[in-house]
Amino acid sequence: MSELKKYKELALGGNIEKGGTAVDFKTGDWRSSRPVYNPENCIQCLFCWVYCPDSAVILKDGKVAGFNLEHCKGCGICAHECPGKKKVKAIVMEEEVK
């Protein structure tokens, strides 16, 4: 609690006075299912990266390297769009309870 600001220290009207701050706001704990990545079936089409609504697909050297689960909300769009290799998907959704 000690790092919370007092009211006189806040920006006018609750403005957040810079861009790109969503990365600091962890929202992944809403998720009820998570994407599981199987690189063997991945053709590196990057559809998952394009379609992810919350930039939760991590790229490394232009290739899919996994998911940022602090921001992934488990919507499953990546798994839905994934064409996979020979009709076997590289992304499948798994329930969090498992």
Add this chain to the structure above:
Amino acid sequence: MQKIILAKTGNEAMALAMKQVNPDVVAAYPITPATEIVQIFSQYVADGEVKTEFVAVESEHSAMSACIGSCAAGARTMTGTSSQGLALMYEMIYIAAGLRLPIVMADVNRALSAPINIHCDHSDSMGCRDAGWVHIFSENAQEAYDSMIQAVRIAEHKDVRLPVMVTTDGFIISHGMERIDTLPDAEVQNFIGKYDPLMHLLDVKKPFTIGAINLTDYYFEHRRAMVDAQNNSLKVIKEVGAEFGKKFDTGYGLIEKYQLDDAEVAIVALGSTCGTAKVVIDQLRAKGVKAGLLKIRVFRPFPTEEIAKALENIKTVAVLDRSDSVGGFGGPVFTEIRSALYGSAKRPQIAGFVYGLGGREIDMEQIEGLFMDLKAGKVKADSVSYLGVRE
């Protein structure tokens, strides 16, 4: 500086003030009895007399939403409404204040349904009194004109940054023709100055987020900051009113005392009723009755200290409320004033009178009768009565 004398209704006066302010955006939806304000203004737009972008929306909720968007984008923004229209804006009224957007709105006070009614009482704007807006009442069209111009300065002041609502009384002021002194366009522009939005969404070099969620951690702090802004506005309203007076001869404060300092009996009122009361007071003074009036011009922020001081030497005070807080102890003006006086060592006897709902006429005889009842000790202290209703 030569003033321009014109015959104007309250609505025409407010539309003229808006024209001379020449805001960047007006978003509005028509409603009786405020329709003319934006109708006349839209004619100014059509005739090219203002540079304003006029947004014709599909409801008042959308009107205030569009105002919030345009103000956040950095545009000087104004609107006008009344009654059910203001009620439909209610959700957005709180958002405009919470986001600290200096929108200026004309509200023509009108009763709220049901029963449906188009005439004056103050229930519409009083319903917004806790939202964080600066709330100014007008006694006549002249005050409405002058306050609309001052409102721009008050709202945009760096220590305030709150939306401002300037009200008139439906039909009584909005449709009553008066002689008013108006200012040349250039004088109005000089007075209000250039708008500095501080931060705005169209500034691509400084991206920022507006309207982010605040949960248990920060909501309270942001509302608390609004309390400071309201308190700061007490000083700013007085400074702007004094500067207006210095430049244009008619100064404004938070309250106005009329024959009050040596009064034995006094009434407190807002809006057009103050004009009627002044005439009655002049007549009573000629007969030797020491009657006086405390007019409240600014209801938010509530000028607690000034009011307590202004009333401390009066024997008996009647507070007139043109709206009722149904189920509460008296109307909003009564409860505020009674609370303001509670801490004073010297305080008058006080009684509340709810009057004029739905445009019910209050005439000189009624006000005179009230003064005479106060003088004769016939008014029961700490009571609330309904003046002019058939009981």
